[in-house]
Structures are given as structure tokens and as C-alpha cells.
Amino acid sequence: MSALVSRSSAFSSKLEVLADLEETVRQFMAKHEEKRDNWYPSEFLPANPDDLNDSVITELRDRARGLPDSARVAFTINILTEEGLPHFHRLIAESLGSQTFWSLWNRLWTAEEDRHGNILRDYARDSRLLNFSALEEMQFKYIRNGFYPDWAGDPYKLFIYTTCQERATQISHLNTGKLAEGQEPLLVAVTQKIAQDESRHYAFYMNVFREILARDPNQALEAASSIMPAIDMPGISISNFNDYADVIRRAGIYGPRDYKCIIENLIHNWNIDVMTYLNEIGRKAQEKIMSIPSRLDKLSQYIETRSKAKSFTFEVIYGRILEMA
Numbered sequence: 001m002s003a004l005v006s007r008s009s010a011f012s013s014k015l016e017v018l019a020d021l022e023e024t025v026r027q028f029m030a031k032h033e034e035k036r037d038n039w040y041p042s043e044f045l046p047a048n049p050d051d052l053n054d055s056v057i058t059e060l061r062d063r064a065r066g067l068p069d070s071a072r073v074a075f076t077i078n079i080l081t082e083e084g085l086p087h088f089h090r091l092i093a094e095s096l097g098s099q100t101f102w103s104l105w106n107r108l109w110t111a112e113e114d115r116h117g118n119i120l121r122d123y124a125r126d127s128r129l130l131n132f133s134a135l136e137e138m139q140f141k142y143i144r145n146g147f148y149p150d151w152a153g154d155p156y157k158l159f160i161y162t163t164c165q166e167r168a169t170q171i172s173h174l175n176t177g178k179l180a181e182g183q184e185p186l187l188v189a190v191t192q193k194i195a196q197d198e199s200r201h202y203a204f205y206m207n208v209f210r211e212i213l214a215r216d217p218n219q220a221l222e223a224a225s226s227i228m229p230a231i232d233m234p235g236i237s238i239s240n241f242n243d244y245a246d247v248i249r250r251a252g253i254y255g256p257r258d259y260k261c262i263i264e265n266l267i268h269n270w271n272i273d274v275m276t277y278l279n280e281i282g283r284k285a286q287e288k289i290m291s292i293p294s295r296l297d298k299l300s301q302y303i304e305t306r307s308k309a310k311s312f313t314f315e316v317i318y319g320r321i322l323e324m325a
Helices: 002-020 022-035 054-065 069-082 085-096 102-127 132-145 155-178 185-215 217-227 241-250 256-269 280-290 292-306
Strands: 310-313 321-324
Touching: 002 022, 002 155, 002 185, 022 102, 022 185, 054 102, 054 185, 069 102, 069 132, 069 155, 069 241, 069 321, 085 102, 085 155, 102 132, 102 185, 155 185, 155 217, 155 256, 185 217, 185 256, 217 280, 241 310, 241 321, 256 280, 256 292, 280 292
Parallel strands: none
Antiparallel strands: 310 321
């Protein structure tokens, strides 16, 4: 019984902190909207009858045909991650409430994120970059499987996860676009536009958690210490996800070293390394967080030293064999 009471008390105090943050977050949202680029997918690909031009689509497919298969694999995970938006709208609502002030942010964030899956899907269809029927099947199964992380329902853990995940997604989109440089300028433009959104979302979540740390440092650090060592990307339930992730790492798009940089930047931006006046729970959490970069460095070295040349094949890239060092 005491454990249940303790958890309930902790959750109640977290909601009180969120309530205290409302005016500050109103200001964050106002600044966010001032900087927001209110773009739409139809600005990148013809969508209206008057815009249709067969030569535009033909040229797009010619350019896309020369893209490397590693970019196609990364694009697949990127689009499925973005189309997992229903999972995250639900998780944010569960953690922050669907009839609260925070639902204003959830709806705004969802509207902005919805464009990402739309433009990537439009690009995949029009460019013939992927086996579209295979992609649709993967997306259906991914949404149906759900995403149920152990942090669901905890508002502090939500903000830590979303901060890390938004930055990871930004890196993945940018580096996928780099593989298209000199070959497919439209894909570069699309990935850069999405990455700009992710950068603004990352800043919002990072700033919110900084305010939480200022108000409730011990519980905030305890939550951070349980999330920051490793985050499961939204697509983890996708069939053969580990093979996709391995290709993405080998191609230099995203891997443990990128995550290490994310953690190091957050430790610095949140001033975790210099926080004082903590209780025992806070100090232990602080020590655990400070050890994460070293552990990630060792993990990266271990993976890289044991990594051997390997071949991959994915139906979504038309079953072609992908040889990687």
C-alpha cells in the first residue's frame, strides 16, 4: 500500500509542477508560433490539377532512381517513424491530459508533425523510391502493433523522451538528405524542412524540462536517469527493425555515437553536471546520468570492433541485396 501511495503522491506533485508551468509554456508556445514555418506538402510535389506536369514526375523518378539503397532504408524508417504519430498523440494525452492547457500544445505539435508523414509518403509514391505496397503493409502493422513504452503516463519521462527523440529524428532526416546531395535536390529540401520542424520541437521540449528541473530537481533527475541511458525509437516494433537500424548505423546516418552527442548536449544544456542541493535520490540520479556518455562510448567501440561485412535485403527496396562493410 505504501508503494502505491508513494507513486500516487509523486504523480500528483508532478501535475502540480505542470500546472505551475502553464504561463511559462504559453510564452514558449507564442515564441514557437512566431518562428514557425507554416509550410504544406503540396508546396513540394504537384497536388492540384493545374499543377500536374508529367515531365516533373518523370524527372523526379529519374533522379530518385540513382539514390543509394542505404538512403532508401533510412527513408523507410523515417517515414514509418513519422507515421507513428497516432501513438505519440495518445501518449502525450495520457501523460498531460486531453482537456488541459497542455492539450493546446499536443494539438499544435500533432498538426505540425502530421505534415512530415504526408510529404514523405507523397514523395515515396511519386518517386517510386520504395516498393509502395510493401511500405503500406509495414505501416499498417506498425500502427496496429501499437507503441507502449514503460514511461507512458509519466509527464517528466515524456518530456525527456520527446527531447531525445526529436533530436534523434532531426539527425536522421538531415543525414538521410546528405546521401541525396548532388543527386536529388528535392529530397534534400524535404528532409531539411522536416529537420527544421524537429529542431523547433526539440527546443520546446528541452526548455520545458529545464523549467521542470528548476522546480523539482530530484524527481526530475530520477526520471531522466531512467530514460536517458537508452531510448527505444518509435519504430522498434517494426519487423526486422534491428537490421534496418544496423544499415542506418553503418551508413553513418544515426547510431550510438549520435545518441552520445545528444546526451552530452543535454547534460550541458540542462546544467546537470553542476546541479547542487540535491537529496540522495537526486545525487544518485545525477551520477547515473553523468556516466552515460562513457558507457555509450564503450558500446560504440564494442559494436564497431565486432562489426563485419554483411548483406541485407528488404522487400521495401524491391528485395535488392545491400552489401555493407
